[in-house]
Amino acid sequence: MEGCPISRETCPKLLDLIPQERKWYHDKEKNNSDQEKKLELRLAPPGGDEEDLSAMKKKKNLETRNNIKKEAEDKPIFNLSGNHFSPSNKTTYAPPHISHKRTAPGPVVGWPPVRSFRKNLASSSSSKLGNDQINKSGEGEKQVEPKREGMFVKINMDSVPIGRKVDLNAYSTYEQLSLAVDKLFRGLLAAQRDTSGGEGEEQPIIGLLNGKGEFTLTYEDNEGDKMLVGDVPWQMFVSSVKRLRVIKSSEISSALKCKLLCSYGNMFYSHN
């Protein structure tokens, strides 16, 4: 699974659009005592400051590391502070980024400092208190992620008032999910667009994962962050997704779209 987008020269780095981010930190250092009070814990827009500036190119040794979720997650692209979107962060490592800002929430690589095999306890349903034990026979079964009965999550689409529910356990790849979304919403979308009573032609909903379509598929994860679908291995996605949302691609800035298009080939990860 390759990390970085290759054609960096053709796509402007979104960071170039954000002027001199680091200067913030220097100012803060000078005015420490004033900032002290301001820097107390408060609810602030996700700062995205700890975001790694680039993803590492990695060899494929990540299959056994699918426990690691938090570090590999992308920053939300709907950041109020308008920070960049960093694609294809499937790797477990991300170069550290200086964070002097004290109020920035959001996942950070390697924090809290808990080793990866201790991290999946919360999502593994077999560790629920006294109920719903997943029975595993001792031999012959190698399961890293527990099976779930039917994992129905809500899915909403922009400009469609009615939401649907989709069973994620019915699929094992992003492509399948994308097709399912098309099936679920094609009719509804056509009905919505049919304003003047004319023939509502049903257009297939495509390009949900590569930024090319009119719509793009996103989700909200278990930390409440809005994420782009398709970055992490399927199972990792299933274990952290809470709901789905199909948004208009035009909502994402053109620079992001460019990055999406460039990294599509690398980004798409099918879990077999």
Next chain:
Amino acid sequence: MPEDDEDQSPPSDLRSQPPCSPNKSRNCISSSSSQTFPDHVLENVLENVLQFLDSRCDRNAASLVCKLWWKVEGLTRSEVFIGNCYALSPARLTQRFKRVRSLLLKGKPRFADFNLMPPDWGANFAPWVSTMAKAYPWLEKVDLKRMFVTDDDLALLAESFPGFKELVLVCCEGFGTSGIAVVANKCRKLKVLDLIESEVTDDEVDWVSCFPEDVTCLESLAFDCVEAPINFKALEGLVGRSPSLRKLRLNRFVSLEELRRLLLLGAPQLTSLGTGSFSRGDQSDEQGPPDYAAAFRACKSVVCLSGFRELMPEYLPAILPVCANLTSLNFSYANISPDMFKPIIHSCHKLQIFWALDSICDEGLQAVAATCKELRELRIFPFDPREDSEGPVSELGLQAISEGCRKLESLLYFCQRMTNAALIAMSHNCPELTVFRLCIMGRHRPDHVTGKAMDEGFGAIVKNCKKLTRLAVSGLLTDQAFRYMGEYGKLIRTLSVAFAGDSDMALRHVLEGCPRLQKLEIRDSPFGDVALRSGMHRYYNMRFVWMSACSLSMGCCKDVARAMPNLVVEVIGSDDDDENREFVDTLYMYRSLDGPRKDAPQFVTIL
């Protein structure tokens, strides 16, 4: 002063020659024609005496007396400890020490555990095993921590050392079940095979069946970290023909029923048991639920209990028969509620080591405090390790522990909220503390009652716990906390800092203060060039310094590298390493007797 954890001479003596010249020593008769005879006698005498020296510290001291002592000590040292595999080359090891039977080797720095270091960074076991294969055919024991070990390395090990007895791999990776199979098969004298917190790939090899058919010498077999199913029948057979087996730690692919069968086989001799999944398969109960407690009743010698990887809580009471004997209990994979937990802990009067998840809550910790008066080590891990998760444990639990467990020596505590008052109380109540690691999971979080920084709490710890050697800090900390550390942390050897401090002064306090500092790991803190330069008089005397996401410039790192030729200064960056980049991503530096390593990957720049 010689290092007490390196087998090499202190940095002032980085030459490959031993320290004293014979002329200066009273023990060596020099420039006389009959010098060979007395030397040999002396050498023999020394050898016979020095072989009784076990402690590394003593041996290091002895080796500095004179050239002869250096030589004889090198001949008689059988157990070698190398705290940083890149501090020297394998060739140097084999040149100085001729009769090594046991090697303890450590590789990557600890922050690599948390994905702060790219994979393929190094710490390869390969050059070590190939060099030792020729030099030490009598090698018996290898203990590796955070090393990259391949199946080929394991195969070479198994073939090269016919008397091999103990293999311990802690936090290692790079190998799989096929490598384990080779070791199991070829090391006929194997007593210890301990795989601890290592990443073992599943090559779908039935390694358990690879042990020799006849009676084995196995004393300890730990494979709880192996994420692969095993052949249970073969395991049963193995346990049956291992009369010396004392420690057995099963992985989560061994069910409760299978555990019961194993215990009926070999329970009375076992002193340490890892229970595997502790959950049942889909079997129907023909004659009612099986009596697991009976199996545990047979465990008359078990003092150390772990496992519970997929605990079915209704079966937990089965362990009650062994609780009274337990000195060590590891519940850190079991999501146990306080109500489930209290009846168990109530019987564990002798407990000295206790690891658990924070799901036992403050209530559970209070129960521990009430019962476990002999507690020496406590580790509380987060069930849900996120910054904003529910925090079931807090300062209340810590306070209770400090009041109930006065003999506490080592603490690792993850929580979401803490107060200075609790830390101050602990500093007074637990004077035996040597290891204090507190992780307040929300970054920069202050005392949640007073809103102040956590300076006074940590200050009290370093001030009152006079035996403190290891400290990890968290929460909102200003430079004042570091001033305390520098002033009072006289014995601190290992310091971990994350998201703390205000300015360079903080790090300067530490570098100019703590005289015994060996291992310094810092991340995401505002320390820059001034601070780095302030420690230059120290770095040769330290094992390593790690600083990531700080404010260090490349220029300053280059200056340090230039000024200190025996220091290897690694800058670990990202792919698009920009020369114009203001700050260095990660700095990892350590002393080395043999210069920079040759196996550094592309993303590592050695200055």
